[in-house]
Amino acid sequence: MLGLMQDRPLTLPHVFHRAEQYFAHKTVVTAEADGETSMTIGEWAGRVRRLATVLDTLGVSADGRVGTFCWNTGRHLELYLAAPCTGRVLHTLNIRLFPEQLVYIVDHAEDEVVFVDRSLIPVIAPLAAKMGTVRQFVVIDDGADAEVPEGWLDYEELLAAAEPFTGTFVVEDENTAAAMCYTSGTTGNPKGVVYSHRSAVLHSLITLTADAFALSERDVVLPVVPMFHANSWGLPYGCLLAGSDLVMPGPNMTPQAIASLLARHRVTVTGGVPTIWMGMLPMVGDHDLSHLRMIVCGGSAVPRSLSESYRTTVGIPLTQAWGMTETSPIATMSTPRSHHDALTEDERADIRARQGQPVPFVDMRLVDPDSGEVQPWDDTATGEIQAAGPWIAKEYYRGEGGGAQYTEDGWLRTGDVGTGDRYGFVRLVDRTKDLIKSGGEWIGSVELENEIMAHPKVAEAAVIAIPSEKWVERPLACVVVKPGETLTGEEVIEFLTPRVAKWWLPDAVEFIDEVPKTSVGKFSKKTLREKFGGYQVAGPTSHEPA
The missing domain is CATH 3.40.50.12780 (ANL, N-terminal domain)
Known part of the structure; x- marks a missing residue:
């Protein structure tokens, strides 16, 4: 029938x-x-x-x-x-x-x-x-x-x-x-x-749903x-x-210009990559942004400290979204749910640091990259995130890539490694190519970066693997210090010591002027690996893997 x-x-x-x-x-x-x-x-x-x-x-x-x-x-x-x-x-x-x-x-x-x-x-x-x-x-x-x-x-x-x-x-x-x-x-x-x-129409409908952007006729949106x-x-x-009314930023994408547009047009919803909101943070106190109800942030993992800074200064935290060109791109949103209401503010901040739950019609699974086994949503097991759905690509134009990014049963291999709780709230651990394998154990560079960027004197941080004769790979922290501040490598390690496992502590800290970015504003770790490819740690460290 x-x-x-x-x-x-x-x-x-x-x-x-x-x-x-x-x-x-x-x-x-x-x-x-x-x-x-x-x-x-x-x-x-x-x-x-x-x-x-x-x-x-x-x-x-x-x-x-x-x-x-x-x-x-x-x-x-x-x-x-x-x-x-x-x-x-x-x-x-x-x-x-x-x-x-x-x-x-x-x-x-x-x-x-x-x-x-x-x-x-x-x-x-x-x-x-x-x-x-x-x-x-x-x-x-x-x-x-x-x-x-x-x-x-x-x-x-x-x-x-x-x-x-x-x-x-x-x-x-x-x-x-x-x-x-x-x-x-x-x-x-x-x-x-x-x-x-x-796919474009269905994806657009999702942006109107309450647990995504919740776009409505009442909104003024600045993309x-x-x-x-x-x-x-x-x-x-x-x-x-x-x-919704639209405010387009044009060619002037400076933080000052964006902040002025947000205030002048009483924007309610905006979205951009973390580097935009990092750059705008020092000046948000100079503008009336009280009309903002959502600041969507994606493109790379959002540091918990950055989101919390917006919560305390603007009144709303950053809302994480996760996806990629191949997912149109919205695949997950970290909007608060009813089971988060009983949590403390600090616990809710941890939830906001996640990439969130898959939006309707996006199916997601975690797959062990070695065994190919699907992992449980127990907030412990990690695996490559694979996605399927009506706005997820099934192949590349003209068959480029030979199908390597797609599984035999049609799922997209995202290249992101993560874990998820029983509610499906995803937490990114790393990119498969950026994981650091030290002494047979994995270190997630994204998680380590977020902990470093929680330091009040740190503006940005990127972690890459450097060769180690004993452990194969060890983490190197590349750190950008906030203007007017001074910081030593020892202070960074001291700050991290109570926050991460001892063997996660970087073998060295390099201070750089800025973290290089890709064409869409993500950290370019490839550039850092090329720069520090022959890096040698001077002498043994006291925080090597056990």
Whole structure:
């Protein structure tokens, strides 16, 4: 017996038409080099309709890839809908990748047109001749004074000359590709993840649920996480679906600029990687952020001390989310649950330091990397986190990677090692490639880093493995001291001694100016391993493994 429900595809045109019809009065604000621009969703929708015609005029094929090389702006949001609603595929390009990676990605995806913010012309113009599939570059003027190369088209001129599409956008097959984003992996070429209309809509619905972002029409949302990184965690589509007002930070991503936008527009929800919130912490006391109800933090493990600092200064802690490009990206959220109510504040802080419970429709398991056995959710056993669900990738574009990241039964191998309690609250221990195996026992670098960053004088810390003749590997702590403070390696070890097992204590502490970051703001331990690859510890230590 079959159900008697209408068979309507889950596609992004519904998100567009819903926003256009019901939320035309809501606003999208964009910070630019010379001030701010503001438009209503009604005005924005009209521009999307003109942009749909522009894509036809440019000759973009029926399922052609539309590249974007842009900051978080209202005009980037126009491309977010115009491309997939006309059957094309939005391809957001990471503006922080190495030049050779950018050229590779554009050619691999076969981008036909690339839209570029004017301030980013100096980055992409020298590479344009190498991008063989691109037939046209279109410049979005964001107020910068960069010279526009000859032959490149002007975005506003194209829109002004275009007649708006007046019909209803239709994508008949919900499994049609809507967008693609390449991983920012540190080894080998980036690999393409292709999101379907169905996966994008379902993921957007999750952002509206109470135990996720709980986005609603009442919210004012500022996505700090770049729109070129895993669809800005689904916030653009989620906000349009909910009817939230949007504040786009544009090219000025300094902590001071973000703090000012949060205060001036009375933002209620924002999200970004830990480095953003680390940089903004010293100045939050200078701004009224009392309207914030959620600060989502992800991309890498959030130090407990950082979250607690926001709780005491702003009034709300950071809310951890975990995921990756391959998971669209939201897979877990660490929002408080009823069984946490009886805990002390210190115990709740420990819960907030976890990555959280899988959101609905995401299945998750812990698998021992050696035996392949599924581990229990007992908060003791650890294993690689594997995920499955309707917005989890099943393979990479063009079969790159040979399927090594996917199990025989179709689960995604995330490369993250963790544990989880009986409620499914995940706690990351490390990346499989970053674990330190000392004397046959594993040391989790992420956990050790969080303990080091709890020191009041430490701004950042990264832990990597260094060779040891006796123990194979030992931890080296790379520490960034807060401005105006002084700290010794001995003080770091003394601080750690009561907090971790004796054999976890680093063999050495190196003080560095900053922890190198990847293109999406994560700690680049590969860079640190290259720098300290030949590191030798001077003499024996008193805290070696037993």
